[in-house]
Amino acid sequence: MTAGKQHVSDFHVYDTTMRDGAQQEGLNLSVQDKMHIARHLDDLGVGYIEGGWPGSNPKDTEFFALAAKELDLKHATLAAFGATRRADGVAADDELVAALRESGASVVTLVAKSHDRHVELALRTTLAENLAMVRDSVTHLREEGQRVFVDLEHFFDGYRANRDYALEVAATAADAGAEVVILCDTNGGMLPHWVSEIVTDVATTGARLGIHAHNDTGCAVANSMAAVQAGVTHVQGCINGYGERTGNADLITCVANLELKFDMQVLPEGKLAEATRIAHAIAEITNYPPSARQPYTGVSSFAHKAGLHASAIRVDPNLYQHIDPALVGNDMRLLVSEMAGRATIELKGKELGYDLANDAKRLARVTDRVKQMEQDGYTFEAADASFELLLAEEMEGARPSYFDVESWRVLAESARGEEASSEATVKLTAGGVRLAVIGEGNGPVNALDHALRQAIEQVYPDVARFHLIDFRVRILDQGHGTDAITRVLIETTDGKDVWVTVGVGANIIEASWEALVDAFTYGLRKHGVDPRIDH
Ligand SMILES: [Zn+2]
Numbered sequence: 001m002t003a004g005k006q007h008v009s010d011f012h013v014y015d016t017t018m019r020d021g022a023q024q025e026g027l028n029l030s031v032q033d034k035m036h037i038a039r040h041l042d043d044l045g046v047g048y049i050e051g052g053w054p055g056s057n058p059k060d061t062e063f064f065a066l067a068a069k070e071l072d073l074k075h076a077t078l079a080a081f082g083a084t085r086r087a088d089g090v091a092a093d094d095e096l097v098a099a100l101r102e103s104g105a106s107v108v109t110l111v112a113k114s115h116d117r118h119v120e121l122a123l124r125t126t127l128a129e130n131l132a133m134v135r136d137s138v139t140h141l142r143e144e145g146q147r148v149f150v151d152l153e154h155f156f157d158g159y160r161a162n163r164d165y166a167l168e169v170a171a172t173a174a175d176a177g178a179e180v181v182i183l184c185d186t187n188g189g190m191l192p193h194w195v196s197e198i199v200t201d202v203a204t205t206g207a208r209l210g211i212h213a214h215n216d217t218g219c220a221v222a223n224s225m226a227a228v229q230a231g232v233t234h235v236q237g238c239i240n241g242y243g244e245r246t247g248n249a250d251l252i253t254c255v256a257n258l259e260l261k262f263d264m265q266v267l268p269e270g271k272l273a274e275a276t277r278i279a280h281a282i283a284e285i286t287n288y289p290p291s292a293r294q295p296y297t298g299v300s301s302f303a304h305k306a307g308l309h310a311s312a313i314r315v316d317p318n319l320y321q322h323i324d325p326a327l328v329g330n331d332m333r334l335l336v337s338e339m340a341g342r343a344t345i346e347l348k349g350k351e352l353g354y355d356l357a358n359d360a361k362r363l364a365r366v367t368d369r370v371k372q373m374e375q376d377g378y379t380f381e382a383a384d385a386s387f388e389l390l391l392a393e394e395m396e397g398a399r400p401s402y403f404d405v406e407s408w409r410v411l412a413e414s415a416r417g418e419e420a421s422s423e424a425t426v427k428l429t430a431g432g433v434r435l436a437v438i439g440e441g442n443g444p445v446n447a448l449d450h451a452l453r454q455a456i457e458q459v460y461p462d463v464a465r466f467h468l469i470d471f472r473v474r475i476l477d478q479g480h481g482t483d484a485i486t487r488v489l490i491e492t493t494d495g496k497d498v499w500v501t502v503g504v505g506a507n508i509i510e511a512s513w514e515a516l517v518d519a520f521t522y523g524l525r526k527h528g529v530d531p532r533i534d535h
Contacts, residue, residue, distance in 0.1 A: 005265040011258075012180065012210065012234035013266050014048040014149075015041050015251055017282070018063075019081050020212075021242030022052075024288075031063050033285050035071065040285075041239070042076045044278045045271035046251070050079045050109060055099025068104035075268060079149070080105035084112050084137040087125035091140035101144050108141050109149040109182075110134075114169040115158025127165060131172050138176035149234075150178040151212060154186045159198050167205060174207035180234045181207045185223060188214030188246065192226035199230035210234030213249045215241065220249035221295075225257055239282045240290060240297075252279055256296045256328055276329035296328045303333040304344075305381070311343035335381040342367045352388055354395050366394050376504060377476045377485050383502035385492075385522040386515075392525075402524050402531045403430035403456050405517070410444045410509055422447040431459035431532040445471065445512040452516060459532055465494045466523045473508055490515040494523060 018034050021027070029037070034051065041049050051067060052060030067078055080103040085094040100108045112134045113119045119130045138148050150173040152158075152166075159166040170181045183202065185195070190213070202209060211227035211234070213220040224235050235258070237251030252275050258264045259272050279297040283290040292300040302325040304313055312319050317332055325332050334348050345367050349356040356363045369390070370380060380387040393399040406427040414420040424447035427436045435458065439451025449468060457463050470491035475484050488503045488511040499522055503514030524531075 005259065005263050010233070011264065011266045012048060013046045013251070013255055014050065014079070014210070014234060014236040015046045015076075015239065016050040016081075016212075016236050016248065017041070017238040017242055017251070019050045019052050020236075020244075020248055021238035023244035024242045024247065025244070027242060027286055027288065029286070031059055031066060034063050035066065036285050037239075037282055038067065038071055038073070038076075038078070040278050040281050042073045043271075044252075044274055045075045045267040047076060048079050048107060049073075049076045050081050051105065053081045054103040054105075055082065055096045061099065061103075064103040064105060077107055078105045079107040079109050081109045081111065081151075084110050084133040085140075087123060087129050087133060091136040094137075097137060097140065101141060101146070105146070107147045107149060109151055110137055110141075110178075111151045111153055112137075112169065112173065113154070113158075114152040114166045115154040116162040116165045118154055118158070131169065134169060134172050135176045138173060138178050142177040148178050149180045149182060149210070151182045151184050153184050155183040156185045156190050156195070156198055157187060159202075163201075167202060170202055170207055171205045174205065179208065180210045182210035182212050182234060182236060183227070183232070184212040185214055185220075186212075188216030188220065190223050191217060191219055192222045195223045196226040196230045199227050199232060203231045208233060210236060211249075212236040214243060215246040215248065218246070220247070221253045221257065224249045224254050225262075228258065228262065240279055240286075240288070240294065242286065242288070250295070252297055252328075253295045260323055260327060272327060273329045297330060299333070301325070302330055303335055305335040311341065314343050314347055345370065348387070349391060352391060354391060362394060366391065369394070377487050378502050378504050379487065379489075380502070382489055383500045385499035386501045386518050389518055389522055389525075400521055400525050400531070401533055402460060402521055402529070403428045404533060406434075408448065408451075408513060410448055412444055424448040424451040426451040426455050428452075428455055429533070430456050433459070444509050445516075448509070448513060449516060452520065456520065460524055460529055462494075462524060462527045462529055463520055466492050466520065467495075468519070469493050469498070471512075473511075476504075486511045488512045488515045490519050492519040492523060494527070497526070499523065499526070 018037055022029050038049050052063055054061045054064045064080060080100050082096055082100040085091040085097050091097050113123055113130055116127055119125060119127055123130060141148050152169060155166060173181050209232040211224050211232045213223040235254050237249035237254050239251055241247040241250035255266055258266045276297040280290055292298045302321055304320060334344050342363050346356045346363055389400055408426045410422060410424040412420055412422045422441050422444045424439045435455045437451050437455040439447050439454055441447030441450050453463055468490060472489040474487045476487055486505055486508045489500055491498060491500050501515045501518035501522060503511040505511035
């Protein structure tokens, strides 16, 4: 697998996150968002970045103007997307074609119809005029010095409805000077073996072919791979599989498959190892939390749970992984759970810098404690930070501590016609000083967070950088007639890293308090802050 990847001369990795990906429900990108995404895509080393449709809306027009001035791309070429000229017009006089010509992009991707019924019903023109629109638009932009790719919308469905016409449109685009003719599964209804058959047939036209697949059958990536196998040398997709309905082909999954399974070098050497970081960075911009189960880049992609696995992983991690996660910049993760045996805890300890291998007694004690706590409602699978504090306590003899809590209290109040508000009082000692602080918030946990934060910030200024980003509550039914208990998971960030802590209690506030204290303690410890506590 490692011995010399096959360099495919000029294979196109074409990203359409900012155009087709932005069609996703709830996804909105500002011009500045697009500038940031373009830089990340360039860092990943994609060949082409489709920036949008200049002329169709002011934001996309503005993006191309700004990109021409400020976007300094190292690898990628910016492509402008747009339609062929209007029916019964002339490309040179067409307003939308002019916007493409004047976009400053050296590549234009024209979308054209290749399905006869779409020509007649959507474009309301003749099949012959549609061919003329393709020929005229491509020829014109080529003459004006731009490279032209042609996206054939609804190609696969069109091929099935009228094969001869679909092939004629593909051949017309190529004859007019389109560098690549991209076959689009616009409705996303294809399966890999159909794609394979159709691409093989279209290849007889001699045109250079590309694939643009949607995921409605769950096969967008598989269809893209089938198309490459059948001869396409241009793959379109979106980061994190963004796109309308069920999304577009996930470009990183496609690229990782091509490099690691097909042995093709399609990104600049070494760039694939940036994939996980970049997929997550773009998710920050789109504000769509990345899926934990995303192939290659998900946080669970290389996570192992069962104790039985873990003991084998200690011998050889590759026994349970399809690739070395480092190849895509991801990490193997061991999940500490009640299913986990000593081997998981030992490996997890090693990950955190503790050697438990030669300390069987301590290892057994930690394992028993984890199992007991999980029975009580804790979960360490998600709450890595709380597990680290537990392990530190076992290894160092005492739980890391930065402040000594005397008491806390929280009140909730609702007056007629007003929103409920909360007030919390926290009393603690930190840095030799006794502090009593009141915090207000829109809810009890928010008020507690404010009070605790204000109190310890006076001694530990680092906490000003900690922000709660997620808060999850689960009511656990313990059965056996006992009362239900509450588990709270809190996700905190310092702007760079993210950590999760857990609390369990008879009520939500008690559980939240425990998770909050862990969140601040873990953050301070991570920042290398010395505890200033006088017991
Ligand atoms: Zn599409």
